[in-house]
Amino acid sequence: xxxxxxxxxxxxxxxxxGNMRTxxxxxxxxxxxxxxxxxxxxxxxxxxxxESGIEAQMEALHWLGLTWDEGPDVGxxxxxxxxxxxxxxxxxxxQKLIAGDHAYLCYCSPERLEEVxxxxxxRKEPPRYDRHCRDLSPEERRAAEAQGSRPxxxxxxxLDGETVAHDVLRGSVVFQNETLDDFVLLKxxxxxxxxxxxxxxxxxxxxxxxxxxxxxxxxxxxxxxxxQAFGWEPPVFAHLSRILxxxxxxxxxxxGAHAALDYREQGYLPDAVVNFLALLGWSLDDHTEIIDRETxxxxxxxxxxxxxxxxxNAEKLLWMxxxxxxxxxxxxxxDDAAPFLGRHLGRPVDRELLMGIIPLVKERIKLLGEIVDMxxxxxxxxxxxxxxxxxxxxxxxxxxxxxxxxxxxxxxRLEAVDGWEHEKLESAVRPLAEELGVKTGELFGVLRVxxxxxxxxxxxFETMEILARERTLDRLRSARERLQAQSTHAx
RNA sequence: GCCCCCGUCGUCUAGAGGCCCAGGACGCCACCCUUUCAAGGUGGAGAUCGCGGGUUCGAAUCCCGCCGGGGGCACCA
Numbered sequence: 225x226x227x228x229x230x231x232x233x234x235x236x237x238x239x240x241x242g243n244m245r246t247x248x249x250x251x252x253x254x255x256x257x258x259x260x261x262x263x264x265x266x267x268x269x270x271x272x273x274x275e276s277g278i279e280a281q282m283e284a285l286h287w288l289g290l291t292w293d294e295g296p297d298v299g300x301x302x303x304x305x306x307x308x309x310x311x312x313x314x315x316x317x318x319q320k321l322i323a324g325d326h327a328y329l330c331y332c333s334p335e336r337l338e339e340v341x342x343x344x345x346x347r348k349e350p351p352r353y354d355r356h357c358r359d360l361s362p363e364e365r366r367a368a369e370a371q372g373s374r375p376x377x378x379x380x381x382x383l384d385g386e387t388v389a390h391d392v393l394r395g396s397v398v399f400q401n402e403t404l405d406d407f408v409l410l411k412x413x414x415x416x417x418x419x420x421x422x423x424x425x426x427x428x429x430x431x432x433x434x435x436x437x438x439x440x441x442x443x444x445x446x447x448x449x450x451x452q453a454f455g456w457e458p459p460v461f462a463h464l465s466r467i468l469x470x471x472x473x474x475x476x477x478x479x480g481a482h483a484a485l486d487y488r489e490q491g492y493l494p495d496a497v498v499n500f501l502a503l504l505g506w507s508l509d510d511h512t513e514i515i516d517r518e519t520x521x522x523x524x525x526x527x528x529x530x531x532x533x534x535x536x537n538a539e540k541l542l543w544m545x546x547x548x549x550x551x552x553x554x555x556x557x558x559d560d561a562a563p564f565l566g567r568h569l570g571r572p573v574d575r576e577l578l579m580g581i582i583p584l585v586k587e588r589i590k591l592l593g594e595i596v597d598m599x600x601x602x603x604x605x606x607x608x609x610x611x612x613x614x615x616x617x618x619x620x621x622x623x624x625x626x627x628x629x630x631x632x633x634x635x636x637r638l639e640a641v642d643g644w645e646h647e648k649l650e651s652a653v654r655p656l657a658e659e660l661g662v663k664t665g666e667l668f669g670v671l672r673v674x675x676x677x678x679x680x681x682x683x684x685f686e687t688m689e690i691l692a693r694e695r696t697l698d699r700l701r702s703a704r705e706r707l708q709a710q711s712t713h714a715x
Numbered sequence: 716g717c718c719c720c721c722g723u724c725g726u727c728u729a730g731a732g733g734c735c736c737a738g739g740a741c742g743c744c745a746c747c748c749u750u751u752c753a754a755g756g757u758g759g760a761g762a763u764c765g766c767g768g769g770u771u772c773g774a775a776u777c778c779c780g781c782c783g784g785g786g787g788c789a790c791c792a
Contacts, residue, residue, distance in 0.1 A: 232792095234791080236792070268792080269791055271791080272791065272792080330790090334789095334790070337789085337790085341789090344716095345716085347716095348716045349716070350717040350718075350788060351716095351717095351788060351789090352717095352788075394721095397720085399718075400718085403718055403788090404718095405788085408789080412790060413790075417789090417790070417791080417792085422792090438719090438720065438785090438786065438787095439786055439787065440787090440792090441720060441786075441787075442718065442719050442720090442786070444719090463720085465721075465785090466785075466786075468784095470725095470726080472785080473785085503727065504727070505727090507727090507728060507729070509729075509739090510729035510738060510739055511739045512739090513728095513739080530728085531720075532721050532722065533720090533722095533784085533786095534726090534727065535726055535727075536727090537726045537727055537741065539726080539742055540726075540727065540740075540741040540742080543741055546753095546754090585753095586754090587753060587754040588753045588754075589753085590753095598752090598753095650750090654750090657750090663750090664749095664750055665749085665751070666750090668751075669751065672751060678751090678752090679751060679752080680751055680753080681751065681752070682751095682752085682753090683750075683751085683752095684751080685750085
């Protein structure tokens with residue numbers, strides 16, 4: 225049997241990280257067994273439909289590299305893959321259930337349902353449909369129809385007995401039928417509910433494994449009942465636990481980024497996010513953390529999936545992203561980081577220059593976007609912006625004249641260097657520290673701020689080498705001028 | 716109120732009766748390396764395995780009860 229899994233989002237908003245993990249696990253399962261993974265759009269709620277929803281879902285999958293074999297955009301043997309285009313199928317199936325005495329037409333108005341619910345709540349009873357229309361006589365039915373109300377189709381849930389639902393991860397879960405009610409299958413607008421549409425489609429489309437969020441667990445007996453009524457074999461269900469925020473409530477906007485694509489904006493790498501998400505509720509063994517896609521596919525299976533909810537550990541994701549950045553080939557890092565710099569500078573970046581910088585920043589950034597703060601000074605011309613205090617540092621605080629002397633001496637030696645390789649620059653300047661009676665770091669610190677405008681930068685001399693002679697000396701001159709002004713001012 | 720799920724270091728997890736007075740990872744602390752920042756290396760703190768009863772020679776692992784957390788109870792998915 226080939227494994228067929230699917231990701232079936234409803235286009236009601238931004239794809240969530242939790243959704244993406246469900247998609248990832250489904251995708252991994254299909255890929256592991258050499259089966260198919262398909263995309264289905266569950267747009268059966270006209271009220272909550274969001275125009276950009278489908279696009280956003282596909283974009284998030286695409287970003288993470290979760291390729292689908294069949295879907296609304298690429299078609300496939302079970303097209304259409306958009307539920308709003310399959311209304312006739314659901315109507316036929318609802319009809320079948322009615323014919324088989326598994327469903328019935330219900331004429332109750334929303335107002336009446338609301339009243340019933342209120343009364344039940346007042347009596348502290350569970351809110352449930354009171355089955356008012358379950359056994360209407362033909363006359364009553366005609367009367368209701370004459371009133372012109374548009375009926376819904378409800379499932380005729382067995383009044384007693386129990387329904388055993390199976391979940392591969394949790395085993396069998398038993399539900400007493402009397403705790404269930406007659407849920408709606410087809411709404412009065414002709415659209416199906418999830419309870420009908422998803423089961424019909426999963427069966428018709430040959431889904432073998434349904435992975436979904438655990439919020440579906442309470443309604444899983446309904447789905448088993450539907451399969452039973454149709455006489456179909458249900459697929460394997462696996463209810464994945466939730467992803468929680470640091471406060472153990474469900475992950476949401478309050479916890480910062482929860483929308484998958486926000487992570488792209490922040491400079492996370494899809495491979496890192498996939499790796500991280502895979503480890504939320506699944507593990508390879510007792511020690512492996514960094515796992516590439518191939519390995520993930522090779523080892524992923526449901527038997528190591530956990531059912532307990534996982535708190536989203538943002539620091540670990542950040543760390544992992546750093547690992548992936550460090551392991552990335554330079555040219556690919558340049559490709560991915562360029563847009564971040566470009567956006568900041570307001571112009572495209574010089575590729576050759578960027579390639580020179582990559583080795584210097586690679587092990588210092590954990591997010592692509594951090595390259596901006598780390599390396600923007602390589603791309604700017606003109607005066608740097610920084611505080612003279614930063615230039616003086618701890619050593620020369622309050623003594624700009626001494627700093628100026630040091631800077632002059634250093635500049636002199638740099639100017640005398642034949643060539644501009646960092647090794648030469650370093651051996652020209654390093655001895656100076658001792659001669660001046662200051663620590664190496666203290667002298668280098670002044671040069672660092674002068675040349676970059678920052679106190680935390682890539683290695684000083686390699687930075688100078690890339691900056692090239694002219695720009696380095698320009699910046700040193702500017703720094704001397706500032707110190708000059710400062711010391712005159714002090715006197 | 717009713718129904719369902721879950722419970723190992725702060726967090727992600729390993730663990731399927733003895734290998735565990737519980738292993739790895741992130742984070743944290745210290746030291747080393749060092750021109751800053753990182754990266755890297757070494758070491759450390761950190762879990763009465765939610766609690767209480769059993770079963771067993773022996774339980775994180777099996778059983779029962781309790782507590783705690785989460786989810787669901789729509790003509791939403």
